[in-house]
Amino acid sequence: MAKIVNREEMAQGTIILNEIIASRISRKAKPGQFVILQADETGERIPLTMADTNPEKGTITIIYMVIGKSTARFKDLKVGDEYFALIGPLGKPTHVENVGKVVCVGGGTGIAVLHPITRALKAAGNEVTTILGSRSYDLLIMEEQMKAASDNFHICTDDGSQGHHGFVTDVLKDVLEKEEIDLVVAIGPIPMMKFCSLITKEKNVKTLVSLNPIMVDGTGMCGCCRVTVGNDTKFACVDGPEFDAHKVDFDELGKRLASYLDDEKQSLEAYEKANKQ
Structure with a gap:
């Protein structure tokens, strides 16, 4: 289960915060690591580095900007909705020590x-x-x-x-x-x-x-x-x-x-047009 338990719009609604139930990830994740999310079974897999984790609540927090169809689909998800897929923690964590x-x-x-x-x-x-x-x-x-x-x-x-x-x-x-x-x-x-x-x-x-x-x-x-x-x-x-x-x-x-920017723009425009009808 990857249920959204908190959702906030930031930066005039262009950036979205989701707090998601992911108890095992929240316990294992370290600073610098990321997860991959998928809104539905036909959606794109999106990598997002975790902005926060809360092992006590069993949640992780991700923050993203809406730039294409997939992140627009993410934005449509409300509190109580679930992501189709959530994988992590991935990547190497940041090496943290006292350097001065x-x-x-x-x-x-x-x-x-x-x-x-x-x-x-x-x-x-x-x-x-x-x-x-x-x-x-x-x-x-x-x-x-x-x-x-x-x-x-x-x-x-x-x-x-x-x-x-x-x-x-x-x-x-x-x-x-x-x-x-x-x-x-x-x-x-x-x-x-x-x-x-x-x-x-x-x-x-x-x-x-x-x-x-x-x-x-x-x-x-x-x-x-x-x-x-x-x-x-x-x-x-x-x-x-x-x-x-x-x-x-x-x-x-x-x-x-940059080679994908036009494709992202076109997919977002098509998604928004389809959802206005």
Whole structure:
């Protein structure tokens, strides 16, 4: 059973939170791991990294943005409805230890992925500085949860509606200039992760990113989630989803994901049209 017990709309309804009954997954899952969900038997399998787990309640929390037919179908599910399939936990968990000073950078739904990692890093004794970014303040998610998991907290908005008027990379540069940072974790849109990586590479600061490419089976069989890391081909589902940012070929990954954008848009439009009739 993968019943939805709580549902929230965030960021003007463009991002959805589901708390789902998944007792065994909630007990075994660790920060950085993901699940694969399917709304119905004809639906696409969607990989989503868990934003939270609650072993006491036997639930996991996932957060997603509506970008195509499958996620639109997810959005139609209400409290009490069940997902057709839920598989996990998958992927390698984040290695968490006390390394000293850590900067966690998040953007978009990547903030949801970053949340359990940030919380675990702080619990391990690290001094955590968090930098969150969004186009505008009303699109920012999980502000209070991330603030609670941080020692230092910054918000960046493209339009200046809250915090720093600009990008997360602006604040990241400033922090790296003022302090000796031991680790950076950046999770969000590919361009954001790429430019965070370029900045930290100049400073020789270890940097991790979490990748969410197209996946089908989630066990390394299909090869859809392949990414180039250094000179090697890796499968994000079994080798990741976390990788050394300085070795990831972000340009190749971005081109592969962009090739599906038109298809996602068309499928969403067709789904919305069919459901209006």
